[in-house]
Amino acid sequence: MKFDEYQGKTIFITGAASGIGQAQAIAFVNQGANVLGMDLDETGLAATIKKTRDSTGKFITFTGDVTKENEISTAVKKANALFGPIRILLNTAGILDDYTPTLDTTEALWDRILAVNLKGTFLVTNQVLPQMLTQKHGVIINMASIAGLVAGGGGAAYTASKHAIIGYTKQLDHDYIRQGIRANAIAPGAIQTPMNAADFAGDGKMAQWVANETPAGRWAKPEEVASLTLFLASKQADYIHGTVMTIDGGWLEK
Numbered sequence: 036m037k038f039d040e041y042q043g044k045t046i047f048i049t050g051a052a053s054g055i056g057q058a059q060a061i062a063f064v065n066q067g068a069n070v071l072g073m074d075l076d077e078t079g080l081a082a083t084i085k086k087t088r089d090s091t092g093k094f095i096t097f098t099g100d101v102t103k104e105n106e107i108s109t110a111v112k113k114a115n116a117l118f119g120p121i122r123i124l125l126n127t128a129g130i131l132d133d134y135t136p137t138l139d140t141t142e143a144l145w146d147r148i149l150a151v152n153l154k155g156t157f158l159v160t161n162q163v164l165p166q167m168l169t170q171k172h173g174v175i176i177n178m179a180s181i182a183g184l185v186a187g188g189g190g191a192a193y194t195a196s197k198h199a200i201i202g203y204t205k206q207l208d209h210d211y212i213r214q215g216i217r218a219n220a221i222a223p224g225a226i227q228t229p230m231n232a233a234d235f236a237g238d239g240k241m242a243q244w245v246a247n248e249t250p251a252g253r254w255a256k257p258e259e260v261a262s263l264t265l266f267l268a269s270k271q272a273d274y275i276h277g278t279v280m281t282i283d284g285g286w287l288e289k
Contacts (some may be wrong), residue, residue, distance in 0.1 A: 036262060038269050041092075042067035045118040047111065049101050049159055050128030052079025054228030055178065057086070058257035059125055059264050064092035066265065071114035073097045073107075073159075074128065093118070101128045101155030107162045120170055123268050124163045126156040127178045131230055135190035148192035153199050160207065164216070171215040174268045177204045179220040181283050188224075197222075201279055208277035217276055219267055224283025227254040251284030 046063050050056030051072025057079070060072045064087040072094060074080050080096040087094040097113055099106035114121055129152045132144060156177055167173025182188025183197030201220055208218035225231075225245045234241040246253050263282055266272055281287055 036265060038066050038265055040270055041265075041268075044068045044122045045114055045120060046070045046123040046125065047073070047114055047121045047159075047163060048125040048127060049073045049155065050178070051083055051096070052076035053082075054230055055223065055226060055257045055260045056125070056127035057083045058261035059127060060094060061086050061090070062258070062261035062265055063123075064090040064094045067091040068123075069093045069095075069118040071095050071097060071110060071118070073099050073101065073110045075100055101159055102150045104158050104162070107159050111162045115166070120166050121163050122167075122170070122172070123174045123176075124160065124167075125176050125178075125264065125268075126159055128152075128155055129178055129180075129196075129230075132190040132193040133233075135192065137191040140191050145192045149196050149199075152193070152196035153203070156200055156203065164211070167216055168211070168214055173216050175204075175207065175216065175218040176264060176267055177218070177220045179204070179222040179279055181222050181224045181281065181286055183220070183222055184279065184281070184287060204279070205277045212276055217273070219272075219275055219277065220279045221260060221263060221267065222279050222281045222283070223255070223260050224281070224286040225249055225254045226257055226260060226282075228257050249284040249286055250288060253284065255282065255284060 046068050048060050051060045052074035060070050060083055064070050077098045097110035099110050132148050177200050179200045180188055180197040182194045183201045204218050204220040
């Protein structure tokens with residue numbers, strides 16, 4: 036799948052050290068884009084650098100926290116200085132809550148999940164959106180989850196955060212659509228990433244149960260989500276606004 040339109044475009048990706056974020060970074064750099072990947076995991080970012088070394092685009096990193104406005108600002112300035120205005124923002128950083136129900140969810144856990152998954156998306160968007168408005172064009176793709184549409188995909192905090200991301204995405208698109216902004220969300224189901232490593236631990240019974248419960252009969256690879264992202268960020272998807280694109284192997288059809 037080739038998208039010539041990404042050649043030389045500046046793309047900002049959070050959560051780029053592993054899993055879906057790393058796959059997105061690799062996919063866009065392979066299309067000739069200039070990508071800044073932000074993550075707290077410096078080792079993981081170094082691994083992404085290695086995987087993009089022979090690509091036609093460029094990949095640079097910023098080790099930082101999406102809950103810290105000053106660190107986001109520094110990362111955005113770095114992307115602007117090296118590559119120019121940001122055209123596409125992928126808010127992919129996120130953390131799980133180990134399926135913790137509300138009575139077992141501490142205030143600290145609740146605050147941490149909401150801070151990374153929801154507040155981080157809000158803070159990064161507000162740092163990047165002004166330059167998109169100046170350009171009168173920008174694409175924002177937020178990482179939701181099937182847990183943003185139904186129960187059972189996470190615990191109380193995670194499910195709440197992903198439902199909120201969907202609402203935020205729809206409002207974001209509604210507020211700025213006439214100013215050239217296009218915002219959508221992706222809602223993955225069972226994707227085999229380091230974040231889900233616990234499901235594959237030991238005899239892997241949990242992973243097998245999830246695969247069996249998925250109509251497609253398997254987990255997806257993060258590269259499949261990255262391929263969807265390439266399309267959703269492209270001109271071919273220009274009329275898709277405020278939408279949640281599920282990629283779940285038929286899970287929600289059950």
